[in-house]
Amino acid sequence: MRARDPYRPAHGSDAFHVEHYDLDLTYRVAANRLSGTATLRLRTLEQLSEISLDLNGFTVESVAVAGARLGRYRHRARKLVVKLAEDAAAGAELQVSVRYSGNPRPVPSPWGPLGWEELEDGALVASQPTGASSWFPCNDHPADKATYRTCLTVDSPYFVLAHGELTGRRVRAATTTWVYEERHPTSAYLATVQVGPYEELSLGASPVPQRAVLPPSLKKLARRRLAHHGKIMRTFTRLFGPYPFAGYALVVTADDLEIPVEAQGVSIFGANHLTDDDGERLVPHELAHQWFGNSVSVSSWQHIWLNEGFACYAEWLWSEAAGEASAADLARTWHARLTTLAQDLVLADPGPENIFDDRVYKRGALTLHALRSALGDETFFDLVRDWTARHRYGAVDTDDFRDLVEEHAARAGGEPLAARSAALLTRWLDSAELPAL
Ligand SMILES: [Zn+2]
Missing domain, CATH: 1.10.390.10 (Neutral Protease Domain 2)
Known part of the structure; x- marks a missing residue:
């Protein structure tokens, strides 16, 4: 959890873990203006002289710290750096409150603008992978998961959806305040509000x-x-x-x-x-x-095939369950299509620019299908359910998946099946050449 993401090194910090975000915000739809206070309860993971948060744009009006003495703070280049008057020890619990306002803007990325987006009538937040700082100060790292309380005040006719459960709605003359509580650990990029009619x-x-x-x-x-x-x-x-x-x-x-x-x-x-x-x-x-991405999250964007491979394979599984094309038919179709494309992508390490390349999705699904064919349905789906149970609300990498495959394969077919499965994963995950199906 502590390693800063080598695929997105400018985002997130490995020096502290945010346990809870309390967001108390007001949004004026017509002006696209967001203002309020974000309070982060965090734990330091090493001795620290400053807390470096991601925050894209906005005017920071004030910063307060509980649990340590505040030094100065500066906000530039999408980072809000809060200096402490004296170092905080490793394991210290601090509370950082940031009062801020401004027009939220999407965060630029190689995949286009991310995060807060103004609509014809309302706003949406879709931050994958690094757009969370478009609307609140955060530790924008997929493995740094926290609970949330999101309190958003908007003009009364609008509906507000946030993640978690609606725990309060106060209607005043012109505005309504919506309160949502998220008790499940949530990556900053998966935090969201949706505002519309x-x-x-x-x-x-x-x-x-x-x-x-x-x-x-x-x-x-x-x-x-x-x-x-x-x-x-x-x-x-x-x-x-x-x-x-x-x-x-x-x-x-x-x-x-x-x-x-x-x-x-x-x-x-x-x-x-x-x-x-x-x-x-x-x-x-x-x-x-x-299941795949939100509950079981990646520890780095390098391992995104664990999200997208499963999500793409889920499309095929639903097609099969609905009595349409079987997963085996879809696997054959997509395998044939992938043979016509460049074979220069390694699934277990596709490179930062390629994390949303369609080959990550389709080859990821094909890897799972090949594994299912090798293990048989019973062992394969036991493995999938064990994966989502064992790593529920946590963060994983590709080696965690290899380890679990080895364990299930050994149980089902002893050392020979474990060795065959490991070799299968090596072919699909670690080399650019497309294996036969
Ligand atoms: Zn997806």
């Missing part, structure tokens, strides 16, 4: 409530397109193990969006995804991220 539509009740949050004009279409959502949820619970959070909300914005993105207990779709063909496969894809 939204209503709710139930998509299923078992094993947890599932709902769409969307403009009323899209309800009829969503009811038809998402009619089978409860079935996807039950299928995935059977295959992947218990759903890790209290509920699931699928947000559909009135605006069109390029791609859907996952957040904690939430995914964000554009209106276009309710009508185009791709939307169909992306609904199970985003839901699967609740």
